[in-house]
Amino acid sequence: MIVKCVIWDLDNTLLSGVYLESGPRPPAADPAMLAAATQLRDRGIIHAVATRNPPEAARHAARVTGLDFAAAECGWGRKSDAVRRIVQDLAIAPDAVAFVDDDLYERAEVSAGVPQALVLSPEDMADAVGWPEFSPAAVTAEARRRGEMYAERRRRLAEARAFAGSRDEFLRYCRTQVAIAPATAADAPRLHELSARTHQFNTSGETLAESALAALIGSAAHQVTTVGLRDRFGDDGMVGGSVVDRGAGCAWTVTLLMMSCRATGRGVIEALLAWLARSAAQGGAAELAVPCLVSPRNVPLRLALAASGFRAPPGGQAGLSAAVFSRSLSGPLPDLPGWVTAG
Amino acid sequence: MNPGQQRRECAERAADSDLLGELREILAEATGREDLLGVGEQAPLFGPGVGLDSLTGTLLLREVRRRFGVDVAGEDLNLDALATLGTLAAFIRDRSAAPGPARTADPGPPGIGPAKARSGGT
Numbered sequence: 001m002i003v004k005c006v007i008w009d010l011d012n013t014l015l016s017g018v019y020l021e022s023g024p025r026p027p028a029a030d031p032a033m034l035a036a037a038t039q040l041r042d043r044g045i046i047h048a049v050a051t052r053n054p055p056e057a058a059r060h061a062a063r064v065t066g067l068d069f070a071a072a073e074c075g076w077g078r079k080s081d082a083v084r085r086i087v088q089d090l091a092i093a094p095d096a097v098a099f100v101d102d103d104l105y106e107r108a109e110v111s112a113g114v115p116q117a118l119v120l121s122p123e124d125m126a127d128a129v130g131w132p133e134f135s136p137a138a139v140t141a142e143a144r145r146r147g148e149m150y151a152e153r154r155r156r157l158a159e160a161r162a163f164a165g166s167r168d169e170f171l172r173y174c175r176t177q178v179a180i181a182p183a184t185a186a187d188a189p190r191l192h193e194l195s196a197r198t199h200q201f202n203t204s205g206e207t208l209a210e211s212a213l214a215a216l217i218g219s220a221a222h223q224v225t226t227v228g229l230r231d232r233f234g235d236d237g238m239v240g241g242s243v244v245d246r247g248a249g250c251a252w253t254v255t256l257l258m259m260s261c262r263a264t265g266r267g268v269i270e271a272l273l274a275w276l277a278r279s280a281a282q283g284g285a286a287e288l289a290v291p292c293l294v295s296p297r298n299v300p301l302r303l304a305l306a307a308s309g310f311r312a313p314p315g316g317q318a319g320l321s322a323a324v325f326s327r328s329l330s331g332p333l334p335d336l337p338g339w340v341t342a343g
Numbered sequence: 344m345n346p347g348q349q350r351r352e353c354a355e356r357a358a359d360s361d362l363l364g365e366l367r368e369i370l371a372e373a374t375g376r377e378d379l380l381g382v383g384e385q386a387p388l389f390g391p392g393v394g395l396d397s398l399t400g401t402l403l404l405r406e407v408r409r410r411f412g413v414d415v416a417g418e419d420l421n422l423d424a425l426a427t428l429g430t431l432a433a434f435i436r437d438r439s440a441a442p443g444p445a446r447t448a449d450p451g452p453p454g455i456g457p458a459k460a461r462s463g464g465t
Contacts, residue, residue, distance in 0.1 A: 161375060167394050201397070265398030299416045303400035306422040307389040314420050323420060 002197060003045060003118060003133045004092050005070065006037065006125075007083055009101035010051040010061055013122055019057040026057075029064045033100070033122055036129050037067055043136055044143025046070045046150055048090070050082035050099070070150035079106050080113025087114075090150070091261050093199065093297075098133070100125045136196075138189040138210075142237040152234030153262065159233075171267050171339065174231040178271045178340045183224035183241065188213040190238045191226065194258050200300045201240070201259035201269060203292040208243075208256065216243055222255075223279070227272050229263055239263040240272060244279075250286040251326070257290060257301070264300060267337060273308040274334040275342055281329040289326040308334065362432050365410070370395075370428065373402035384429040400425065407431070413438045 008014040014037070017027030037047055048071040049058045058072035071089050073082035079101070087094050095116035101107050102122050111119045120128060128134055136143065156174065163170045183191060192210040195202070208216075216222045227240040240259035246252050254276060259269045280288045290310055292301065305325045312323035336342065344352075363384060370393070371379045379393065388395040395403065403425075408414050413435050415424050424434035 166376075166391075167374070167396065167399075168391070265396060267396070269397060294420065296416070299404065300397035300401050302416065302422060303395070303397040303404075303425075306425065307396060307400075311421050 001095055001118075001133055002136065003098045004096040004197070005046045005048055005086070005090060006040060006098045006100060007048045007050050007086055007117075008033070008037070008061075009079075009099075009103070009106065010049060010053055010057055012102045013100055014049070014061055014065065019051075019053050019060065026060050026064075029061070030122070032126050034065055036125050037065060039129050040134060041067060041147055042144065043134070043139050044146045045134065046090075046147050048072065048086045049074070050079055050086065052076050068147035068151055070147065070154075078109060078113065080110045083110055083114050083117060091264065098125075098128070136193065138193070140190045140193055140237075142190060143193065145237070149234060149236055149262065152236075156231070156233045167265070168267070168337070171231075171337075174233065176231045176266060176339045177229070178268055178337075179228035179230075180272065180275050180340060180342045181226055181228070183213075183217050183226045185214055185217055187224075187226050187238065187241075188217065191224070191241050194238070194241060194260065195256065198240075198258040198260060199297050200261045200264070201257070201304070202298060203254065203257045203290060203301065205293045205295075205298075221246055225272075225276075227259070227263075227268060229266065229268055231266075236260075236262060239268060242272060242276060244276065246283065246285075250284070252280040252283065252285040252288050254288065254290045257292075259301075261300070267339075269301070269304040270308055270334075271337060271340045273304060273310070274336055275340065277308070277327065277329060277333050278336070281333055285329055287326055287328055289324050291322060291324045294321055294323050359432065359436070362435065363428060366407075366428050366432055366435075369403060369406045369410070373406065374399045382428065384432075385427050388425050388427060388431075395425065407435065411435050411439065 011018040014030060014033050015027040016030040019026055041047065047067050047069055049061060049069050050073045051057055053074055055072065055074045058069060058074050062069055071086045073085055075082065083097065083099055087097060094114050098118040098120055099110050100120050100122060101110070107119045107121065110117060118133060160170055163173065188210045191213045192208060195208040213224070217224045223244040223246060225242045226238050229236045229239045240263060242254055242258070243256040244252055245255050259272070263269070277288055290305060292305065294302070309327045310325035311327070312325045367380050367382060370382065371377055382393060386392055404415050415434065416422065419434070424431050
């Protein structure tokens with residue numbers, strides 16, 4: 001399991017002292033925790049704060065550490081509730097977070113309230129920078145910018161809430177650009193990272209090694225595609241991809257479809273599905289099939305499939321764990337929205 | 344039709360329109376669009392007018408499960424229930440009326456709630 005976000009307590013954890021008891025000189029960053037946090041940031045792990053302090057404590061912590069906090073919960077409620085709100089706010093799963101607190105009662109409370117989270121003392125955290133949970137195989141450009149991307153996401157969400165109009169109108173207003181292009185060998189590390197990190201939008205649920213991806217990219221029988229996303233708030237880089245097996249008959253099969261959940265609600269998955277259908281039709285296929293795991297975790301993907309006209313044969317639903325969604329390519333195909341460029 | 348049957352039918356029609364009203368509220372909340380409070384019962388939810396997508400659809404399904412105890416995604420492989428608010432209302436009504444195993448309390452969004460204990464350092 002890969003940790004995507006570390007949630008920090010402040011007093012005597014990220015800060016060396018207690019914020020409200022330090023009078024005119026608020027505490028400096030704890031050197032050991034700062035070193036760990038910076039290392040993790042450079043690997044693409046983002047940071048958040050859960051503290052029993054007023055909001056200015058989080059601003060102070062950001063100043064003295066130089067970290068971007070993707071979220072900050074400052075209040076006097078239970079820490080487990082704060083952790084849960086951060087997880088929902090950032091649209092990540094609770095087993096993708098680590099929580100660091102010097103107070104053993106707080107650690108116990110969070111362990112009980114959010115059992116999937118990785119709960120650590122500061123001493124654990126200092127050691128944990130070497131653990132597999134905190135060590136992605138390769139650090140991609142998207143990973144290094146992740147903290148900034150979350151700041152961009154917050155600005156985009158704030159504008160979305162204030163916007164009066166349809167979702168498509170908002171996407172145009174944001175100058176959304178989706179770039180769909182054939183994968184090259186250089187894309188294998190980021191495609192591998194996506195296959196490991198995506199769960200809500202992932203048809204297979206299995207990680208593909210870089211070497212396996214490189215082989216597929218070089219294979220004549222397969223079509224590997226990357227999806228890039230940017231808008232006026234920022235550039236998210238490569239956010240998704242797909243692997244299509246052109247097969248021998250008239251049906252092409254999407255053996256892997258994946259998208260970062262950060263790209264949710266921005267029309268990207270629908271754009272990719274539309275492009276895949278059109279590309280298959282242009283290639284002479286009569287049908288496009290998408291085998292897909294059926295789990296509560298990838299309901300968002302099933303929504304995108306349903307919205308894009310893909311259907312699976314019903315029946316045998318109790319305990320059904322995989323289904324093949326498909327759509328015919330003979331009727332009218334969905335248009336690509338104007339903001340999609342296909343290379 | 345006797346007066347008793349008429350009363351029952353009126354009550355059912357009133358309940359139906361309550362249910363539709365609630366679904367319109369849930370849809371407006373999920374999409375952040377007040378104009379959808381007036382959306383028609385037959386308007387296609389995935390069509391361009393409403394534009395339900397993977398994000399707003401998830402929020403809608405989550406609230407439906409929370410309020411009515413009905414897990415649409417768990418029971419409807421192709422999400423046909425989401426064709427329109429009318430089909431969704433019918434789906435919920437059928438599951439509320441049918442006798443069956445007692446519905447347990449909403450387990451919360453996927454991934455949150457009692458789950459297998461995490462083993463550290465895996």
